[in-house]
Each structure stands twice: as structure tokens, then as C-alpha cells.
Amino acid sequence: MADLTAVVHGAAELATATGELGGDDPAGIHSGAAVAVVDGEVAAVGPTDEVTREYPPENAAHDVDATGRAVIPGYVDSHTHACFAGDRSDEFEAKLRGTTYGELLASGGGIHRTVRATRAASDEELVDNLLDQLDVMVAHGTTTVEVKSGYGLDTETELRMLDVIDRADRRHPVDVVPTFMGAHAVPRDYEGSSDPVDADDYVDRVVDEQLPAVEKQGIAEFCDVFCDEGAFTVDQSRRVLEAGAGRGLTPKVHAEELAHRGGAKLGAEVGAASADHLLHATDEDVAALVEADVTPVLLPGTAFGLGADYADGRAMVDTGAPVAVATDFNPNCHSQSMGFAAALACVEMGLTPAEALVATTRNGARALDRPDLGVVREGAPADLAVLDAPSHVHVPYSYGVNRVATVLKDGRPVVGPEWTGERDTDSEGGR
Known part of the structure; x- marks a missing residue:
């Protein structure tokens, strides 16, 4: 009945x-x-x-x-890194005093600091942390959220993170969509070795070790890669995304955030569900995404936190791009509020309130291949x-x-x- x-x-x-x-x-x-x-x-x-x-x-x-x-x-928040351990609020303060993110990375801070803290945390600590973040998100109206791995950078921790994401999904009313992002950064070292890690060697490990284990685990739906300056090249990123697709994971790509490196066109080439950030994307990049039916995901909170220029959302919408807006919640962009992301999209990216609503709901669902949501x-x-x-x-x-x-x-x-x-x-x- x-x-x-x-x-x-x-x-x-x-x-x-x-x-x-x-x-x-x-x-x-x-x-x-x-x-x-x-x-x-x-x-x-x-x-x-x-x-x-x-x-x-x-x-x-x-x-x-x-x-x-x-x-x-x-709200459908289609881009977050909400599974992590540790606190980097002091780095926010340091950036306000003029320290650059590159300088923080060089001193072992930034993502490498979060990797160390996440590796050291227990599964229970990670689950509790993520559940707390989901509580804040749902209180601000989010009912579906994507959460990436990527603070492990080794097979064991990446699998642990995906398991934590799955456990949180089963315990919390918010639907949690899991994404594998072993290619988030090049780790500083491997266990038992003090030699610097070569990026190509690490990509081999992602392709040959991490992805087979992720496929066997059967939790992740998407495979993401950070294709940008100081991270992975277009060729390295293509290897990861094509290998992930061969193991049943839909591609996503972090593209054109720090510099223009060709990640957006790579997303179009591999048929990604979304290309995200796009602060340095060109009109040609956006046209390629539209032609390939790839959702451009804009993350105004990241630009706000970095004090960087914003992506031109108005120009993208005017070309017919199905723009989505998400929070990019992570230790370096510490806002779980889609309402705040919508406000920034209006004030700094040129969207109207009605367009920001669609970008944070229906188009966010589009970026996650969930057309019935939002x-x-x-x-x-x-x-x-x-x-x-x-x-x-x-x-x-x-x-x-x-x-x-x-x-x-x-x-x-x-x-x-x-x-x-x-x-x-x-x-x-x-x-």
C-alpha cells in the first residue's frame, strides 16, 4: 500500500x-x-x-x-574532500600574513600535512570526522554530496578512506557519492625509502596497484585526478583516467585551477562526468566541454580562500554550458555551505540567484550522473x-x-x- x-x-x-x-x-x-x-x-x-x-x-x-x-x-554538492584528519587553521592564518600555498607545501604543509594526519588516524576517527561534516552539510541543505579519497596516496590508506566514506553513507541520511582520487598529489616518500618520489613512478603505482585494489573493493564510482601545475601532467592524468575507466570508474578531472595546463580538454577527450575548478579555462576549453557533454563545476570557495581570481561563470552560462557550483570543502577551503558557494557564484562569478540555484542542485546532480536528483x-x-x-x-x-x-x-x-x-x-x- x-x-x-x-x-x-x-x-x-x-x-x-x-x-x-x-x-x-x-x-x-x-x-x-x-x-x-x-x-x-x-x-x-x-x-x-x-x-x-x-x-x-x-x-x-x-x-x-x-x-x-x-x-x-x-543541494547536490558535487565536489568535496570531506574525509580527512587534522587541522590546518594555522595555515589559513599564515596565508593572511603573506605565506604562499607553494611555500607551505615546500615546508611539508598543505596536502602533505593532511596526508600524514589521515594516515595516522584510526578508521573510527575518520568516520566520526566525516559524520560531523555531513551533519553541518545537511543542516545547510545538502542532501547529496560527493566525497573523494586522496589523502592517503598509498593503496592501504586510499582503500581505508573509501571504506570510511561508504560507512558514513550507510550511517547518515545524506547520500554520499564515493570518488577515488589516488592521483591527488605526488607523495613525499614511500614507506621504507627516503628517496624523492618520481611522478611517473607514482602514476605507475596508481595504475598498477591502487586501481586494481579499488576495483576489487567495489566502492568508488568515479576516478579523479589533479591535472595542474605542480601536480600531474596531461599525459600522466590521461593514463590514470583511462586506467580507471577500464576498471569501471567514470572519469572526473581537476583542471585549470592553478594554471592553464590542458586538463579541461583532457576531460572532454575522455568523456569525463565533470571538469572542476576552471579558473584559467579558455573559451575554447569551455566549448570543448559543452561539445563533449562534460559538466563544468565551479568552486568559488576555493578562489575565496586562496584570494585568487574567480572563474567567469557568466561567460560560461552565456555559451550554453551546464555550469554546476560546489563547495570544494577540504582543509584548505573550509566551508560546508552550499548557500555560501551560491552567494559567491552570484557576486563573484556573475550568476543570477536563480542560476545559482540550478547550479547547486540540478547541475550538481548532472556532474554526478544522477539526473533524477536536484x-x-x-x-x-x-x-x-x-x-x-x-x-x-x-x-x-x-x-x-x-x-x-x-x-x-x-x-x-x-x-x-x-x-x-x-x-x-x-x-x-x-x-
Whole structure:
């Protein structure tokens, strides 16, 4: 028998995120609207009087009165490095005093510091850390998040990180999408050796040792690589992505963040799900991504944290690119808030609030090959956020303030008055 999971009604504004970037109504706005949820999926969207006549709120397991408030899809954060150990807040302070990220790396800080801390942490510490981050994310409206490995840089720790990501997914209401990123950086050393590590030699290890083990483990969905200055070349990155694809992992690529090195065109060449960062991408790069149906993922929080120039989101949208926006949450970009990312996308990248909404929801789902997420339409999973505001515009307008009051995952409250705060047990069953 069908379960009337929830009825969200009386919304001053319902943003379905079903329009197109650059169009007249990207956010797909409905006024005075309601959403009925049956068995965790959207069963009806429309005027409150029509929806509630067919689906009376008093018959629902969850009666959500959204009078005077806006309802939006749950955010889909398509790029994070949220699984890690350690604290690098002192490096933030050092950068404010003029220390460059390159200088931090040269002194053993930056990613290498996080690698050491992550290798030393227990699985339980990593799980608890990630669950804490997911708590903050869902409180800010995120209902699906991608999390990468990449702070292990050896087979054992990369597998541990993916297992931690999987365990957190099974325990937390937020859906967690696992990405293998053994090619995040060239490690400083190998166990038992003091010789400097050669990048080509490390790529051999990623291809010949890490990827077969990742395939056997069966957790990761994507394979990412940092194709940029000081990381991996286009040829090295191609080796990793093609080897990953041969083992069933869809390619993703960090591209054109620190300098223009050809990573965006590589993403187009290998049919990546997304090419991310793109601070130094050219018009030609963007055209190649659009032609290859690769989602450009912009990460304004990274530019904010580095004090760098921002990607030209307005120009990308105007060329028809299906731009997504994500947080890039990591120890060097310490913001879990998609609302803040949306505000930066508006102020610094030229997107409108409606475009930023689509970029943080439907297009984020596109970057994860999950076309049913990030929208409010019949048949879609009922992942919703109710704002303590009358319009989606208040998210970027109220920058620095969390406007999310209630979050529904599959139509069930996971943030708000009805949420108990309890997590699932760490069982063997998948979500």
C-alpha cells in the first residue's frame, strides 16, 4: 500500500530547478505551492489547494507547513574532500600574513600535512570526522554530496578512506557519492625509502596497484585526478583516467585551477562526468566541454580562500554550458555551505540567484550522473529544503546566514522540528 510520506504545503515560493540556465525562469518558480510525497518520491507538485485536496496533509506521516516560506530542492554538492584528519587553521592564518600555498607545501604543509594526519588516524576517527561534516552539510541543505579519497596516496590508506566514506553513507541520511582520487598529489616518500618520489613512478603505482585494489573493493564510482601545475601532467592524468575507466570508474578531472595546463580538454577527450575548478579555462576549453557533454563545476570557495581570481561563470552560462557550483570543502577551503558557494557564484562569478540555484542542485546532480536528483518534479526523490525566507533569492542575499529551516530526505525530515538527530547504525546493509 502506498505511503503518503509527506505533504509540504502553503509555500510562498516553490523552486523546482527545472528551467534552463540563461532562460527566463531557470528556477522553475511556482507560487502558493505544495508538494506531495508518496513512498519517498514526489507524487504531485502544484497549487496548495489542488495538491492538498488529493493528498490531505493530515493523512501524511509528515505534515510540513511552509506558509510564507520558500521550498527548494536539496543541494547536490558535487565536489568535496570531506574525509580527512587534522587541522590546518594555522595555515589559513599564515596565508593572511603573506605565506604562499607553494611555500607551505615546500615546508611539508598543505596536502602533505593532511596526508600524514589521515594516515595516522584510526578508521573510527575518520568516520566520526566525516559524520560531523555531513551533519553541518545537511543542516545547510545538502542532501547529496560527493566525497573523494586522496589523502592517503598509498593503496592501504586510499582503500581505508573509501571504506570510511561508504560507512558514513550507510550511517547518515545524506547520500554520499564515493570518488577515488589516488592521483591527488605526488607523495613525499614511500614507506621504507627516503628517496624523492618520481611522478611517473607514482602514476605507475596508481595504475598498477591502487586501481586494481579499488576495483576489487567495489566502492568508488568515479576516478579523479589533479591535472595542474605542480601536480600531474596531461599525459600522466590521461593514463590514470583511462586506467580507471577500464576498471569501471567514470572519469572526473581537476583542471585549470592553478594554471592553464590542458586538463579541461583532457576531460572532454575522455568523456569525463565533470571538469572542476576552471579558473584559467579558455573559451575554447569551455566549448570543448559543452561539445563533449562534460559538466563544468565551479568552486568559488576555493578562489575565496586562496584570494585568487574567480572563474567567469557568466561567460560560461552565456555559451550554453551546464555550469554546476560546489563547495570544494577540504582543509584548505573550509566551508560546508552550499548557500555560501551560491552567494559567491552570484557576486563573484556573475550568476543570477536563480542560476545559482540550478547550479547547486540540478547541475550538481548532472556532474554526478544522477539526473533524477536536484529537481522537484513527479517521480523524483523528494529531497527538499524549506527556507526560513520567502524566496530562494534570500540564500545569496543573506550571505553568511544559513536560511535552511527544514530538510527532507526522501520525504522524511532530517533537519527541523521533527528530526530526532539519530543516525543509522553502522550495519552492512547499503542505502
